Amino acid sequence: MTTDLAQLLQRTVGVLTVDMEGERAKYECLRPGCPHPLEGPVCSTDTDKNRKRRGRAWVASFVERARDYHVSQYHGSNR
16 A cells, blocks of 8 residues: 555545446445444435435535535534
């Protein structure tokens, strides 16, 4: 393992996973002792209260906000 990769992995505190089609996504917090280590998964086929499919825009919205939301909710800051 290169030094740069090792340093990057030491600073990694979460992983955002999105499939290639933009249909599914999840955020996994890697901080030790996190009270809520998984956000999602969300899927474009998820439905709202009216049973209407949420679509790719739902997944894109999750991707944009997942990390900052998680950190502010469970770790007391947005960075």
